[in-house]
Structures are given as C-alpha cells and as structure tokens.
Amino acid sequence: MKAILSDDRTTFTLRRGAWSNSYPVESAAAWLAFYRRQPVDFPKAGRAYEASIAALEGLCRDLGLPV
DSSP: OEEEEOTTSSEEEEEETTEEEEEEGGGHHHHHHHHHHHHHHOGGGTTTTHHHHHHHHHHHHHHTOOO
16 A cells, blocks of 8 residues: 655545545545554454555654654
C-alpha cells in the first residue's frame, strides 16, 4: 500500500495494485484510526492491514500529524 500526497497537499491517494482511492488530507488521521481498528475487529485478517497502517503513518508524519 502506498499513500501518495497530491502536489497541492489537499488530497492523498491510497494505492494498492490496481485499486486506488483519493481522500481529503483532513481525513488522514481518521483513516489511520480506521485501519488500526481493523485487526482488532477482524482478527482473522491477520497482518492484512499492516501495509495500510504503515503507509498512513508515514503520510501523517509527513503532514506533521500525530501518529
């Protein structure tokens, strides 16, 4: 998973393989919280969310948001 910040820093895109979706930067912390809950809510998924969490943590750091 990659979290790509737009040139104007107003949106970011989460991308994994052929799938991608863009979101406003203001929602980055909420998405990080969402993905951090997934392993707790869906333990059978195993480590499936680790790449998403790592990508969003990196994005939040780049934006100066708490991780």
